[in-house]
Structures are given as structure tokens and as C-alpha cells.
Amino acid sequence: xxxxxxxxxxxxxxxxxxxxxxxxxxxxxxxxxxxxxxxxxxxxxxxxxxxxxxxxxxxxxxxxxxxxxxxxxxxxxxxxxxxxxxxxxxxxxxxxxxxxxxxxxxxxxxxxxxxxxxxxxxxxxxxxxxxxxxxxxxxxxxxxxxxxxxxxxxxxxxxxxxxxxxxxxxxxxxxxxxxxxxxxxxxxxxxxxxxxxxxxxxxxxxxxxxxxxxxxxxxxxxxxxxxxxxxxxxxxxxxxxxxxxxxxxxxxxxxxxxxxxxxxxxxxxxxxxxxxxxxxxxxxxxxxxxxxxxxxxxxxxxxxxxxxxxxxxxxxxxxxxxxxxxxxxxxxxxxxxxxxxxxxxxxxxxxxxxxxxxxxxxxxxxxxxxxxxxxxxxxxxxxxxxxxxxxxxxxxxxxxxxxxxxxxxxxxxxxxxxxxxxxxxxxxxxxxxxxx
Numbered sequence: 001x002x003x004x005x006x007x008x009x010x011x012x013x014x015x016x017x018x019x020x021x022x023x024x025x026x027x028x029x030x031x032x033x034x035x036x037x038x039x040x041x042x043x044x045x046x047x048x049x050x051x052x053x054x055x056x057x058x059x060x061x062x063x064x065x066x067x068x069x070x071x072x073x074x075x076x077x078x079x080x081x082x083x084x085x086x087x088x089x090x091x092x093x094x095x096x097x098x099x100x101x102x103x104x105x106x107x108x109x110x111x112x113x114x115x116x117x118x119x120x121x122x123x124x125x126x127x128x129x130x131x132x133x134x135x136x137x138x139x140x141x142x143x144x145x146x147x148x149x150x151x152x153x154x155x156x157x158x159x160x161x162x163x164x165x166x167x168x169x170x171x172x173x174x175x176x177x178x179x180x181x182x183x184x185x186x187x188x189x190x191x192x193x194x195x196x197x198x199x200x201x202x203x204x205x206x207x208x209x210x211x212x213x214x215x216x217x218x219x220x221x222x223x224x225x226x227x228x229x230x231x232x233x234x235x236x237x238x239x240x241x242x243x244x245x246x247x248x249x250x251x252x253x254x255x256x257x258x259x260x261x262x263x264x265x266x267x268x269x270x271x272x273x274x275x276x277x278x279x280x281x282x283x284x285x286x287x288x289x290x291x292x293x294x295x296x297x298x299x300x301x302x303x304x305x306x307x308x309x310x311x312x313x314x315x316x317x318x319x320x321x322x323x324x325x326x327x328x329x330x331x332x333x334x335x336x337x338x339x340x341x342x343x344x345x346x347x348x349x350x351x352x353x354x355x356x357x358x359x360x361x362x363x364x365x366x367x368x369x370x371x372x373x374x375x376x377x378x379x380x381x382x383x384x385x386x387x388x389x390x391x392x393x394x395x396x397x398x399x400x401x402x403x404x405x406x407x408x409x410x411x412x413x414x415x416x417x418x419x420x421x422x423x424x425x426x427x428x429x430x431x432x433x434x435x436x
Contacts, residue, residue, distance in 0.1 A: 008033045016042070028063060045419040055236075057244065057410070061094060061402055062235045069318030073233060074098070082325045087228040087395075088112060088198050091170055094233055094402040109198075115171035116192035116201065118179070119149040126183050135390040136265040138180040144258035146172070154252035156408060165253040166401040173394040174198070178205035181387055199224040202394075207382065219336040220381050223329045227374050230322040231392050233399025235315075239263040239270065243400040244407050245416040253404060260400045261393045270392040273375035276310030277385045280344055280351075288343055292350045300360055310372030311355050312365065319367045326373035333380050348376050 004023040011018040019041055022034040032055045039045055048054045063072040071078040074093050081090055085099065092100045092108050100108060125145055129138050146168070147154050153164040175192055182189050182205075190205045200216035203224060208214030234240070239260040246259040264270035283295050298306040313320050334340050352368050355361040378388055407413050 004031060010038075010042075024058075026058075029065070039419075045421070047421050051236075051241075056241065056416075057236065057407065057413075059236070059403070059406060060097065061406060062233045062399070064235050064315055066313075066315040066317050069316055069321050071234075071321050078230065078321050079325060082226050082229050085229070086197070087225045087232070090229050090232050091398040094398050095166060095405070111167050112171045112198065113194050115167055116175055116194070118172050118175050122149060122176075123179070123189065126179060129183070131184055131186065133184075134265075135177070135180045135184065135387050136261065136271075136393070138183075139176060139390050139393060140258055140262045140265070142176045142180070143169075143173075143261050144255055147252045147254035150254070154254065156247060156250055156253055156256070156404075159409075162253060162401075162405050162408065166398075166405070169253070169257060169397050169401060173397050174202040175205060177387070177390045177394050178202060180390065181206055181384070197221060197225070199228065203381075217336065219332055223333050223377055223381065226325065226329050227377065227391065228395040230325060230370055230374070231395035233396070233402065237269065238266070239396065240400060240403050243404055247404045247407060248413065248416045250415075253401065256404055257397060257400050260396070264393050264396065265389055270389045270396075272309060272369075273371035273378070273392070274385050274388045276371050277375045277379060277388070279309040280347055283351075284344055284347055289347050289350050292347065292354065296351075296354055296358070308351075308355075308361075308366065310375065311361070311368055313369045316367075316369070317365050320369040322370035323368050323373055326370050326377065327368070330373045330377050330380075333377050337380055339380050342380075345376060345380070348372070 002025045004025050006023055008021040008023055009018055010021055019038070021038070024032050024034060026032070035046055046054070061074060063075075064070065073081060073090065074097055076093065076099070081093075085093075088109050089100060089105055091112075092105065122142065122145070126138065126142065129141070150165070150168055153161045153168065155161045179189050188210060190208045190210075192201050192205060196204060196216065200221045203216045203221060204214050236244075242263040243256050243260040247253070247256040267275045283291060286295065295306070296308075298304040299308045334342075334345055339345055352372070355366055355368060361367075375385075375388055378391065379385065383391065
């Protein structure tokens with residue numbers, strides 16, 4: 001962080017002495033006012049529910065400019081990474097700060113590929129769940145349980161342990177997600193294949209059976225890889241902040257990532273693409289494309305309680321850059337599978353058209369976001385809706401690990417301990433039970 005020559009002066013109307021607060025400049029983005037000494041000097045805290053105006057850390061990993069619709073991983077625009085790199089190159093970049101050369105990529109891919117199998121006893125752990133359990137409930141348990149199976153890499157303060165845990169998590173998450181799916185439908189687990197790409201291996205573990213050989217479709221393989229890249233990291237969102245906060249206590253990496261999985265499950269976060277598909281199916285049940293206008297009128301009515309899922313974003317006040325890339329992939333996948341005329345996809349296209357043309361949505365910048373298109377792509381590939389968020393967790397694992405690693409290496413890091421504005425009862429005495 002670079003301190004600015006300019007300082008912010010905090011003054012009080014009650015005559016309390018004013019205070020100068022340092023200002024730090026990032027390499028790009030807004031300046032920040034350092035309030036760390038505020039309580040010590042004034043006896044007051046700041047109040048910022050939802051952390052809308054508070055930076056909880058400094059970071060070199062991901063930068064978002066919501067007004068411009070810009071997303072950078074380690075300085076590289078997401079558009080370039082999604083079109084010129086694959087997911088494991090992106091993982092290397094997020095973990096190490098630079099894109100790999102060919103030798104570095106080969107070595108990294110080899111390490112990940114050789115760690116895709118999971119301990120065989122995890123199958124018995126999995127069998128303890130009901131078959132109709134939500135995949136995110138299963139995944140939260142499996143990821144947390146990894147610390148019991150891989151206890152030789154659980155010291156979060158050991159840099160080598162964190163590296164080993166990172167490789168294990170990136171390598172094994174596709175295996176765990178596919179196992180959770182196979183268990184839910186009563187099919188045998190499919191072991192990973194080292195001769196396939198990361199995305200191709202995942203598709204095979206999801207959709208192959210022992211009865212016949214499965215060869216991943218290159219278009220679907222590319223689509224899956226792009227979904228992984230676009231979801232790999234997204235700055236200090238709720239689940240990333242959860243991983244950092246959890247990790248700040250010194251807990252093991254698997255437990256910290258399991259906390260991120262649990263946070264991601266929420267419909268306002270990782271569950272948004274699942275909620276989007278559920279919305280499309282509800283409109284389809286109402287009557288499909290013919291009912292889109294009626295549905296959109298309900299969305300505009302604040303008293304209706306009807307929400308438009310998959311449109312707009314808390315950070316992006318412009319078009320989500322990931323959505324543009326996912327839209328291209330969506331069209332490629334639908335064309336490859338001959339699904340352009342599928343009723344649900346026709347309905348999605350109509351919603352997209354209205355949101356991009358109707359003044360109500362244009363003025364409010366409610367553009368389709370990445371969840372809208374990625375949900376459609378995953379459904380077309382054959383992935384069941386409840387599994388969407390688990391795939392998001394699979395992709396985001398590398399971002400969580402990179403952020404956790406950065407936090408542990410930050411000399412300023414401390415255990416997270418937010419303050420509060422207390423508005424409850426003042427001190428009072430307990431009365432005997434007969435007098436209450």
C-alpha cells in the first residue's frame with residue numbers, strides 16, 4: 001500500500017478534537033481511508049452493515065470496476081483469459097501471480113492430474129448421506145471431512161502444507177462433485193482419467209457409466225472450462241470473505257474452504273444460477289413465452305414480491321463482463337446440441353431480449369449476469385439444477401485458496417473481529433424466578 005500525501009480530517013460538531021486519518025492509494029481503484037486508530041483515539045467505531053464502504057484487506061489477486069464492467073485476475077482482463085487460456089493456467093495465475101510458461105504449465109497440470117483420486121474411504125462417508133440430500137449439503141461435509149483424510153497438510157501456517165492442500169483441493173473437487181451426483185442417482189462412481197483435460201475429466205466422471213466408453217464433446221468441454229475460469233475468483237465477495245475470516249482463526253485449509261462452500265450455497269450468492277433456472281421453469285409452467293410480458297409486469301410491480309433472477313449485480317453497474325463471454329458459450333452449446341428451439345431456452349432468449357430493450361430494465365442496468373447464462377449452459381449439458389452451485393464451488397475453490405494464502409502471508413493480518421453498534425438492554429439485575 002502506498003500512503004498518500006493527502007490526509008482525511010475527521011471533525012466533530014460537539015467540540016471533540018479532530019483527527020487526521022491516513023489515506024492509502026491502490027495501484028488502481030478508489031483510495032481508502034485508514035481508520036485503524038479511530039477507536040483508540042476517539043472511542044468510536046464506524047458503522048457499515050454489509051461492508052458497502054469498507055476494505056477488509058489489501059489484495060493483489062482480483063480487481064473489479066463495476067462501473068466499467070471490468071474484471072481482472074492479477075491484472076489480466078477476464079476476456080483474454082477466457083479466450084486464450086484454460087482453467088488450470090488460470091489457477092496457476094491466481095495462486096502464483098503470473099501466467100505459467102509451457103514447462104511450468106506442464107508441471108502444474110501433472111501435479112493436479114496425479115491428485116484427482118480421493119481416499120477410497122470417502123465413499124463410505126458419502127453413503128452416510130440420504131440420496132436426496134442437496135449436493136451442497138453433501139459437498140460441505142465432504143470438503144470439511146478432507147481434513148480427516150489428508151491430515152498431513154492441515155497446518156495453515158505452514159506454506160508447504162498450504163501448497164499441498166491447494167493442489168489437493170483443486171484436483172479433488174471435480175471428483176467429489178461427480179461422486180455426489182452419481183450417489184444421488186444410484187450410479188457407480190467413475191474414477192478420474194489422467195489422460196483427459198480437467199474439464200473433460202469432470203464431464204466423464206459425471207456422465208460415463210461402466211457399460212460403455214465416454215468421450216467428452218470438445219464444445220461442451222470448452223464450455224465447462226470457461227464456466228470454471230469465469231467463476232474462479234471475484235474479489236472480496238461473501239464466500240471469499242468467509243474463507244478469509246474462518247482462516248484468520250488458524251483453522252485448517254479444508255475447514256476454511258468448507259466454510260466458503262456453506263456460504264456460497266445461499267440463493268443470493270452461488271445459488272443464484274439455480275434460482276434463475278427455477279424461475280424459468282415457473283414461467284414455463286405459467287404458459288411459457290406467451291406469459292413473459294405478464295411476468296415482467298409483475299417484476300416491475302414493487303408490491304408483487306416477484307423478483308427477476310439472473311439479472312443485475314451488486315457490484316457491476318454495467319454489463320457483467322463474464323456474462324458476455326458466457327452468452328457466446330451459451331449460443332455455441334445450444335447450437336452444438338440442437339437445442340436452439342427448446343421451449344425453456346426460447347423463454348430465456350425472450351427474457352434476455354426484454355431486459356436489454358425495455359427502458360425499465362435498461363435504466364436500472366438490470367442486464368443479464370453470468371448466472372443467467374451459466375445456468376442455461378449447464379442445463380443444456382445435462383447437469384441437474386441442484387448441482388449448479390456445487391460446480392460454482394468447484395470453480396471458486398482456487399480463488400478461495402489464493403485469497404487464504406495471501407491473507408496468511410500478510411504481516412498485517414489478524415483474526416477477524418468485527419465491531420457492533422449495540423442497541424439492546426442496558427445492564428440490569430436478575431430477579432428471582434417467582435418475581436419475574
